[in-house]
Amino acid sequence: MIQVFGRFLLFMQSMLVRTERIKVLWKRVIDEAILIGVDSVFIVSIVAAFIGAVTCVQIAYNLTNPLIPKSTIGFMVREMTILELAPTISSIVLAGKVGSSIAGGLGTMRITEQIDALEVMGINSASYLVLPRILGAIITFPLLVILAMMLSIFGGYLAGTLSGALSGQEYIEGIRDAFIPYNIAFALIKSVVFAFLVSTISAYQGYYTRGGALEVGAASTKAVTNSIIAILLADYVLAQTLL
Amino acid sequence: MIEVHNIHKAFNGNPVLKGVNCIFETGKCNLVLGGSGTGKSVLLQCIVGLMKPDIGSITFDGTMFTNNKVDIRQEIRRQIGMLFQGGALFDSMTVAENTEFPLKMLTPNMSREERRDRVEFCLKRVGLENAGNKMPSEISGGMKKRVGIARAIAPNCTYLFCDEPNSGLDPATSIKIDELIYEITHEYGITTVVITHDMNSVVEIGDHIIFLHKGQKLWDGNKDEILYAQVPELKEFIFSSSLVRAAKRVEDEGGSLDQIRNEPAREV
Numbered sequence: 191m192i193q194v195f196g197r198f199l200l201f202m203q204s205m206l207v208r209t210e211r212i213k214v215l216w217k218r219v220i221d222e223a224i225l226i227g228v229d230s231v232f233i234v235s236i237v238a239a240f241i242g243a244v245t246c247v248q249i250a251y252n253l254t255n256p257l258i259p260k261s262t263i264g265f266m267v268r269e270m271t272i273l274e275l276a277p278t279i280s281s282i283v284l285a286g287k288v289g290s291s292i293a294g295g296l297g298t299m300r301i302t303e304q305i306d307a308l309e310v311m312g313i314n315s316a317s318y319l320v321l322p323r324i325l326g327a328i329i330t331f332p333l334l335v336i337l338a339m340m341l342s343i344f345g346g347y348l349a350g351t352l353s354g355a356l357s358g359q360e361y362i363e364g365i366r367d368a369f370i371p372y373n374i375a376f377a378l379i380k381s382v383v384f385a386f387l388v389s390t391i392s393a394y395q396g397y398y399t400r401g402g403a404l405e406v407g408a409a410s411t412k413a414v415t416n417s418i419i420a421i422l423l424a425d426y427v428l429a430q431t432l433l
Numbered sequence: 434m435i436e437v438h439n440i441h442k443a444f445n446g447n448p449v450l451k452g453v454n455c456i457f458e459t460g461k462c463n464l465v466l467g468g469s470g471t472g473k474s475v476l477l478q479c480i481v482g483l484m485k486p487d488i489g490s491i492t493f494d495g496t497m498f499t500n501n502k503v504d505i506r507q508e509i510r511r512q513i514g515m516l517f518q519g520g521a522l523f524d525s526m527t528v529a530e531n532t533e534f535p536l537k538m539l540t541p542n543m544s545r546e547e548r549r550d551r552v553e554f555c556l557k558r559v560g561l562e563n564a565g566n567k568m569p570s571e572i573s574g575g576m577k578k579r580v581g582i583a584r585a586i587a588p589n590c591t592y593l594f595c596d597e598p599n600s601g602l603d604p605a606t607s608i609k610i611d612e613l614i615y616e617i618t619h620e621y622g623i624t625t626v627v628i629t630h631d632m633n634s635v636v637e638i639g640d641h642i643i644f645l646h647k648g649q650k651l652w653d654g655n656k657d658e659i660l661y662a663q664v665p666e667l668k669e670f671i672f673s674s675s676l677v678r679a680a681k682r683v684e685d686e687g688g689s690l691d692q693i694r695n696e697p698a699r700e701v
Contacts, residue, residue, distance in 0.1 A: 208503070214537075214538070302524075303521035304523055304524075306483055306517065307515065307517060307521040309483060309510075310481050310483065310513055310594075311539065312507045312508075312539065
């Protein structure tokens with residue numbers, strides 16, 4: 191375990207020495223941000239909208255006390271979405287999509303000697319291939335989380351009003367009630383940390399793949415599993431330290 | 434000239450290279466010959482720096498490569514072109530982009546037009562002037578090797594390494610690839626090292642041949658000398674070829690290969 195962690199740290203260090211020129215790096219970061227971000231908009235949107243809708247319906251189902259105002263449903267949807275559901279669930283979904291793609295892509299490059307080809311050319315393969323993926327993820331995860339927050343709250347609105355659980359005005363009243371702007375900052379900090387964890391863990395698994403196609407599949411699976419565990423651990427640590 | 438001094442390499446206590454010493458001469462096609470599992474590819478990986486030898490040193494034209502500063506190693510690596518066994522083409526790039534890639538990365542001062550001209554020249558040199566827009570998945574194994582050669586020579590490499598350039602190719606394509614490597618070596622005066630177990634390559638392009646057996650160098654010489662080498666392991670390696678045995682059978686039956694070759698083919 192300690193050996194793996196040490197190797198992981200050395201891998202991180204290798205990315206930061208002999209980096210490529212800023213122009214090359216910037217172009218690669220933009221390419222990766224498009225691959226990671228734009229291609230994930232659809233799945234993140236679907237998941238976020240439905241989670242918001244389901245959260246709203248289930249809170250309405252549990253709130254049977256007539257003394258509690260119905261606007262509480264909107265309030266709870268907002269709090270759950272911003273603090274937990276949007277950053278954490280979106281990142282878990284992205285761990286599956288982006289993490290497996292990073293590990294699979296790098297693993298395939300490794301077993302087909304494309305990484306060796308870069309090294310022989312005198313190019314730092316970790317810096318050229320991995321650093322842009324990490325930066326791309328760090329740029330796009332918070333944007334996707336913001337999108338997820340908006341769609342989740344909107345999903346809750348649709349589900350609540352269409353099912354007749356509460357009126358649109360009550361929902362909006364709840365959404366605006368006792369809003370703490372720091373919670374948004376907290377969610378964005380979480381998304382940056384999760385982006386870093388997903389991209390580095392997946393890149394590490396892919397970069398050190400050995401063997402053939404079977405091992406590439408195994409690396410992808412391991413990348414997703416380890417990323418999700420890391421997200422959940424980091425989620426707890428961040429909640430304890432920042433809230 | 435590349436000098437290899439006393440290279441040892443072991444994996445989990447199993448020695449693969451046991452004190453290999455050899456010199457790869459400038460302007461020549463240097464072949465490393467040997468059966469499977471004799472340490473040829475490990476030796477190549479040690480030379481190009483993909484693997485670190487346990488003991489020993491490697492120098493490129495007098496400059497120490499092993500255990501030297503990263504900057505110096507990088508500088509040497511930038512003079513290396515390599516043709517990998519499977520081509521190792523970047524599958525997200527076209528043939529032309531693959532060829533252009535080392536130029537983009539290693540020669541930032543080169544203008545776009547200069548790069549385009551160089552790519553055109555290199556692709557033409559390997560006979561792929563019309564394949565620039567194709568993706569690696571759309572071309573044959575032989576073409577991939579040609580692209581690999583074009584990519585290797587694009588930045589004017591001083592050293593060219595080829596890891597089993599004939600693997601997976603039919604005999605006719607193999608000979609064409611061998612001829613291309615040989616021509617490029619002599620045209621540009623580069624130091625070429627070819628890892629092979631193909632006897633066709635040996636007799637075709639072997640200016641200087643090193644025979645490896647069980648991690649040790651047993652013989653070195655050239656293509657004219659190899660058939661007369663008095664090393665049992667090498668003799669066994671050369672004459673174990675089915676084609677050689679078939680030729681011997683034809684001779685024993687009173688015929689000759691030339692006679693068979695020149696016989697008119699029958700209509701099928």
